[in-house]
Amino acid sequence: MVCLTMTTRHPRAAYLARMTTTLAVEVTDLVKVYGTGDTTVRALDGVGVAFPVGEFTAIMGPSGSGKSTLMHCLAGLDSATSGSVRLGGTELTGLSDKALTLLRRQRVGFVFQSFNLLPTLTAEQNILLPFDLAGRKPDRRRLAQVVSVLGLGERLRHTPGQLSGGQQQRVACARALLGHPDVIFADEPTGNLDSRTGADVLDVLRRSVRELGQTVVMVTHDPVAASYADRVVMLADGRIVDELRHPTSEAVLDLLKRLGA
Numbered sequence: 001m002v003c004l005t006m007t008t009r010h011p012r013a014a015y016l017a018r019m020t021t022t023l024a025v026e027v028t029d030l031v032k033v034y035g036t037g038d039t040t041v042r043a044l045d046g047v048g049v050a051f052p053v054g055e056f057t058a059i060m061g062p063s064g065s066g067k068s069t070l071m072h073c074l075a076g077l078d079s080a081t082s083g084s085v086r087l088g089g090t091e092l093t094g095l096s097d098k099a100l101t102l103l104r105r106q107r108v109g110f111v112f113q114s115f116n117l118l119p120t121l122t123a124e125q126n127i128l129l130p131f132d133l134a135g136r137k138p139d140r141r142r143l144a145q146v147v148s149v150l151g152l153g154e155r156l157r158h159t160p161g162q163l164s165g166g167q168q169q170r171v172a173c174a175r176a177l178l179g180h181p182d183v184i185f186a187d188e189p190t191g192n193l194d195s196r197t198g199a200d201v202l203d204v205l206r207r208s209v210r211e212l213g214q215t216v217v218m219v220t221h222d223p224v225a226a227s228y229a230d231r232v233v234m235l236a237d238g239r240i241v242d243e244l245r246h247p248t249s250e251a252v253l254d255l256l257k258r259l260g261a
C-alpha cells in the first residue's frame with residue numbers, strides 16, 4: 001500500500017500525492033481529551049484506522065463512543081489532543097486554521113442530517129454554491145454526470161421547498177460530489193428521512209462510490225443504513241473494537257447488541 005506522509009503545498013505535488021496514495025484518510029494513535037482535571041473525558045483513546053480510496057465506510061457505536069469526535073478530527077473540523085490524521089497525503093496536525101479551512105473547502109465534502117440547503121436558491125444554484133463562493137467554474141461534464149447519477153435532472157430548477165426530503169438530501173449529495181473531494185463525510189444523512197427516501201439517499205451514496213470512485217465515510221446509528229457500506233468500523237469508549245466487511249443489517253445489529261448499545 002502506497003501512502004505519502006509528506007505535507008504537500010505545491011498544487012502539482014498535492015495532485016501527485018492524491019494520485020499515488022491509496023488511502024483517502026488515515027489516522028494513527030488518535031487521542032482526543034475534552035476538559036481538564038475531574039471533568040476530563042477521553043473521547044478518543046488511541047484510534048488507528050484507514051479509509052481506502054473508493055470505499056464506503058460506516059462508523060458506528062453506542063451513544064458517547066466517540067463517533068462524532070472521530071469524524072470531526074478526520075474532517076479537520078476539530079484538532080486532536082495527540083496522534084496523526086492524514087487526508088489525501090496531507091498531515092492535518094499542525095495546520096493553521098486558515099489552511100484547514102482551505103483544505104476542507106477544496107478537498108472535503110459534507111452531507112448533514114439537516115441537508116443545509118439555502119431555501120431561496122434552486123437545486124442547481126445550491127449544487128454550484130461552493131464553486132460560486134470560491135469564484136471557480138465547475139466542470140460542466142462532471143456536473144452533468146453527478147446530476148445524472150443522482151437522478152436530479154428534472155429537479156434542477158426547483159427550490160428546496162418544492163422538493164421532498166429525499167430529493168433535498170440528494171441535492172446536498174450532489175453539492176458534496178461536484179468538486180470530487182478526497183472524501184465525503186456524511187453525518188446521519190438519513191436521520192430526517194423515512195425509510196424509503198432514506199434508502200434512495202443511501203443508494204445514491206453507494207452509487208457515488210461504485211460509479212464515480214468517491215470515498216465516503218458515514219456516521220450512523222442505523223444498522224440498515226450501515227448495510228449499504230463496504231465496511232463498518234465499530235467504536236466503543238473511544239476505541240475501535242470491531243470491524244465488519246460487507247455488513248448485513250442483522251450482523252451489525254448483533255454486534256451492537258453484544259456491545260450493549
Ligand SMILES: Nc1ncnc2c1ncn2[C@@H]1O[C@H](COP(=O)(O)OP(=O)(O)OP(=O)(O)O)[C@@H](O)[C@H]1O
Pocket residue numbers: 034035041042043061062063064065066067068069070
Ligand atoms: N465539547 C465537548 N466537551 C466535553 N465533552 C465532550 C464534548 N464533545 C463530546 N464530548 C464527550 O466525548 C464523548 C464522545 O462524544 P461523541 O459526541 O463523539 O460521541 P458519539 O458516539 O458521536 O455520540 P452520539 O451517538 O450520542 O452522538 C462523550 O462522552 C461526550 O460527552
